Amino acid sequence: MIVIFVHGWSVTHTNTFGELPQWLEKQSKEGSLNIHVGNIYLGHYISFDDTVTVDDIARAFNHAVHDTIASKMRTGERFACITHSTGGPIVRKWMDLYYKNNLTQCPLSHLIMLAPANHGSALAQLGKSRLSRIKSFFEGIEPGQHILDWLELGSDQSWQLNESWLDYDCTAHGIYCFVLTGQAIDRQLYDALNSYTGEAGSDGVVRVTAANMNYSLLKLHQEGTNGENLVVSKMTRTKPIALGILPGCAHSGKRMGIIRSITLNNAASHPAATWVLRCLQVKTQAAYDNLATDLTKLSKKTQENEHLEYVKTLIYKREFITNRYSMIIFRLIDDRGNHLEDYDLYLTAGPKYSEFALPPGFFVDRQQNQHNRGKLTYFLDYDVMESGINTPKMQGNLGFRIQAHPGISAQALAYYRTLDFHSSLADINKILHPNETIMVEIRLQRRVDKAVAQLTNNLIPVKINAKPTGFKVD
Structure with a gap:
């Protein structure tokens, strides 16, 4: 050897x-x-x-x-x-x-x-x-x-x-x-x-x-007629x-x-x-x-x-607690291949999937990559999550909400929809494990209003109207 x-x-x-x-x-x-x-x-x-x-x-x-x-x-x-x-x-x-x-x-x-x-x-x-x-x-x-x-x-x-x-x-x-x-x-x-x-x-x-x-790797892609759902397109592990x-x-x-x-x-x-x-x-x-x-x-x-x-120490005896942890690395892109840079991503929990219902101590650290702002790493206390989510009050619910900018508004010509992803404890246990990392790719649809580009045979000069029509292009 x-x-x-x-x-x-x-x-x-x-x-x-x-x-x-x-x-x-x-x-x-x-x-x-x-x-x-x-x-x-x-x-x-x-x-x-x-x-x-x-x-x-x-x-x-x-x-x-x-x-x-x-x-x-x-x-x-x-x-x-x-x-x-x-x-x-x-x-x-x-x-x-x-x-x-x-x-x-x-x-x-x-x-x-x-x-x-x-x-x-x-x-x-x-x-x-x-x-x-x-x-x-x-x-x-x-x-x-x-x-x-x-x-x-x-x-x-x-x-x-x-x-x-x-x-x-x-x-x-x-x-x-x-x-x-x-x-x-x-x-x-x-x-x-x-x-x-x-x-x-x-x-x-x-x-x-x-x-x-x-x-593990989990890929979630926005689908549906109105882009209302995040659907699991791939789930695999080593x-x-x-x-x-x-x-x-x-x-x-x-x-x-x-x-x-x-x-x-x-x-x-x-x-x-x-x-x-x-x-x-x-x-x-x-x-x-x-x-x-x-x-x-x-x-x-x-x-x-x-x-x-x-x-x-010289003054007192200090206690350090080490639990088991999990790490989630998010990769946020859109269907045009762009890496998203401006967004808000919230973990949610409980019967109403609220960002305010997370168990205390569950969230440990957050880092956004400096060279690709579409990469976000969460470090979570798995033991706190497991005991805090798996209760009758919380109903075993854990998910996240993603809002990329620009968001939908009356003035938005190009935008992203706010989306929620909901999962149960049974689903979580399939993908999130103690001492492990899960890579999560979230692909959103970049929605473009028809008003962004139009053709007309009206030859009389008029001021270009930038008001959204409410209809998106394919």
Whole structure:
């Protein structure tokens, strides 16, 4: 077996891998793994240059793989990849560019993603200079702008990659994918000016929902004679991919970092090291399924144990609550292919589907993508939703209302209708799951009044009337 490590964003030194590479080599010598001496490679790429994109890195990675280990792969040997943070999307993009339609030829046997930013990071919107000042994570290094753009929640690039991966069935082609992430916060690295570094449901950089490769896509299109309905035109989800939420793991740092904190002395009991070893030992579909089940049990135990955290301060003991969360990434477009920029989107609940009836604490965070204003990400407390919506008073109702501008009015020549989408708890449970992301595309009809363009054979000059007729064009 050949093993390649791929690091995350704004890394300038390969010590970011901790001593996991050395420990795996030791395990191989002791017979726990079939890795030949010299077959562990530390990959590195440039992520702090503004001109470099994720696509560029994926192409360069392809060249590096063939340039460095091509002779070994000619014998039929495949390689395993262990990634951290942005390294996960990098390798997934490489697979998408070169093997999407031919996974049987992909030389990858295992993809083990540690804290991958598969759906981005809430921190990315803070911008280059602010991120570089969070020295505990970025050591004063500004991340490259294109990489940062990819990582912003709801980016077009991450949407494209994740939509493409809905078609993947890696396990059926002998590629075993795993996501191992944490939800612990290293309070020593917390930045009081940037609350995302201490966000519940994340490891201080990446949310569990954003790391998880089990996600869904829901497409809602406006239909009906008068465009009165939002209709489900597509609903799909990924093939199951093993997810493990590891205890006590944060994104970065020598003390709690999911990979940086691994040493030769602690690796045998370190959750990330021991589970990476078990992942690398998987060779069959049955073994993969069994390990996925074990990781699910581990995730449940971790979230139960880390639900409450008490931190002593000089004055008092502070309580932190971590529930299970869900993330919704909305993509708002119209039937002319335009990305909507000016709109109001409200979540609604209760018997009357009101935006004022949402359970307290249900709504956690909202981010609008800076480069595509038609992308909106909601971060929701799944446990509060489940207990708050599933009551006789609320009747299990949850939905949303969308009003894009310009809206309908007596003066509107081009406009969008206000639309409501209603669902029951049974419907919700089909698409919204704890620790997961759902991508929701909403496509509205852009309605144009006949008065916008008319022809007449009246040759007498008259003032052009801009008053709407009330009849729309097709």
